[in-house]
Amino acid sequence: MASATNSETAGGAHPGYPLTRAQLLQMYRYMVLARRLDERMMTLQRQGLAAFVIAGVGQEAAQVGAAMALRPGVDYLAPYYRDLAVNLVFGMTAREAMLNALGKRDDPNSHGRQMPAHWGNRERRVVTQSSVVATQLLHAAGIALGARLRGEELVVFASCGEGSTSRGDFHEALNFASIHRLPVIFFVENNGYAISERTEKEMAVPHVADRGRAYGIPSAVVDGMDAVAVYQTVKAAADQSRRGGGPHLIEAKCYRLWPHSSDDDDTRYRPRAELEEWAKKDPLVVLRGRLMEDGVAADGELAQLEAEVEEEVREAAQWALRQPDPAPEDALGYVFKEGG
Numbered sequence: 001m002a003s004a005t006n007s008e009t010a011g012g013a014h015p016g017y018p019l020t021r022a023q024l025l026q027m028y029r030y031m032v033l034a035r036r037l038d039e040r041m042m043t044l045q046r047q048g049l050a051a052f053v054i055a056g057v058g059q060e061a062a063q064v065g066a067a068m069a070l071r072p073g074v075d076y077l078a079p080y081y082r083d084l085a086v087n088l089v090f091g092m093t094a095r096e097a098m099l100n101a102l103g104k105r106d107d108p109n110s111h112g113r114q115m116p117a118h119w120g121n122r123e124r125r126v127v128t129q130s131s132v133v134a135t136q137l138l139h140a141a142g143i144a145l146g147a148r149l150r151g152e153e154l155v156v157f158a159s160c161g162e163g164s165t166s167r168g169d170f171h172e173a174l175n176f177a178s179i180h181r182l183p184v185i186f187f188v189e190n191n192g193y194a195i196s197e198r199t200e201k202e203m204a205v206p207h208v209a210d211r212g213r214a215y216g217i218p219s220a221v222v223d224g225m226d227a228v229a230v231y232q233t234v235k236a237a238a239d240q241s242r243r244g245g246g247p248h249l250i251e252a253k254c255y256r257l258w259p260h261s262s263d264d265d266d267t268r269y270r271p272r273a274e275l276e277e278w279a280k281k282d283p284l285v286v287l288r289g290r291l292m293e294d295g296v297a298a299d300g301e302l303a304q305l306e307a308e309v310e311e312e313v314r315e316a317a318q319w320a321l322r323q324p325d326p327a328p329e330d331a332l333g334y335v336f337k338e339g340g
C-alpha cells in the first residue's frame with residue numbers, strides 16, 4: 001500500500017509554505033493533469049466518442065489541496081463525481097481516467113458498469129459511489145465507525161457539493177458522526193450552483209459551515225481557489241480527527257468554470273460577467289503565478305511540466321480508445337461477490 005509521503009515535509013518546507021518544493025510541484029502537476037484530462041474528455045464527448053462528462057474545472061485547487069493532506073493507502077475516500085483530481089492524488093492514472101470516461105472493460109472503477117465519474121477502487125480505499133447525491137456521507141460515517149471498532153488510525157474523506165447538503169443524508173451523517181466523534185472529514189465543494197440553482201435557493205444560511213456547527217462539528221470556510229490554503233486547513237483537521245478529535249467539516253468556496261455537465265447549457269442560468277470574474281481566479285493560473293513569484297519554480301520548468309502532462313494525456317486517450325469495450329455476456333460480472 002502507498003505510504004504517507006503526501007502529507008510529510010521530510011525534505012524541509014519551502015520558505016513561506018507548509019510543503020516542500022517537490023510537493024508544490026506535485027500539487028501543480030496534479031491540477032494540470034486533472035484540467036487536461038477534463039479538456040480531452042470533453043473533446044472526446046463532442047466527437048461522439050465519450051458518452052458523458054462531468055468535470056471538475058475550477059475546483060482543482062480544492063480537490064488537490066484536500067487530497068494531498070490525506071494518506072493514500074491508509075485513509076478512505078467517499079468522493080463525489082467531480083473529484084477526478086482527488087482520485088489522481090490517490091493513485092488513479094491518466095490511462096485509468098480515460099478508461100473510465102470511455103466506459104471501457106478495464107476501467108478499474110466499475111468496468112464500464114456505472115456512468116463515468118462514479119469512482120470506486122477497493123485497493124485504493126475508494127468507496128464505490130451511488131448516483132444519488134449525498135449517500136456517500138452516510139457510508140463514510142459507517143466506515144469511520146468500523147475503523148474505530150477495529151482500532152485503526154485513519155480518516156474517511158467524504159466530499160459533496162453544497163447543493164447536496166440540503167439532502168437528509170447529509171444531516172443524518174453529520175449528526176451520527178458528531179455524536180460518536182467519528183474520524184470523518186466532510187469536505188464540501190461550494191461552487192455556487194446545484195446545476196442551475198443558485199446557493200441562495202438551496203439554503204437560508206450563508207455558509208454550509210453554519211450547518212456543521214449546528215451539529216457540534218468544528219467547521220471552517222476556506223478559499224477553495226487556493227490549493228495551499230485548502231491543504232493547510234484539511235491537514236490540520238485530518239490530523240486532529242485521526243487522533244480521536246471527532247469529525248470536521250470544511251467548506252471550500254470555489255466555482256465551477258464549466259457547465260454542470262456535457263449535457264448542460266449554463267448560458268440559460270448564469271451571467272457571463274459572473275463567470276468572467278471567477279475565471280480571473282482560475283486556480284491553475286493562481287498557483288502557477290505564486291510558484292514563480294515565490295521562487296519555487298521558473299517559467300521554463302513549469303512549461304516543461306505542462307508539456308509532459310499534455311503528452312501523458314494525449315497518449316492515455318489514444319491508448320484507451322484502442323482498449324476493448326465490456327462484453328454483453330459479462331454484464332452481471334462484478335455485481336455479486338464471486339469465487340470463495
Ligand SMILES: Cc1ncc(C[n+]2csc(CCOP(=O)(O)OP(=O)(O)O)c2C)c(N)n1
Pocket residue numbers: 082131132133160161162163164165167189191193194195256260
Ligand atoms: C437525490 C438526487 N437528487 C437529484 C440528483 C440530480 N443531480 C445530480 S448532480 C445535482 C446537483 C448537485 O449540486 P451540488 O451538490 O452543489 O454539486 P455540484 O454538481 O455543484 O458540484 C443534481 C441535482 C441526484 N443525482 N440525486
Ligand SMILES: [Mg+2]
Pocket residue numbers: 161162163189190191192193194195
Ligand atoms: Mg454545487
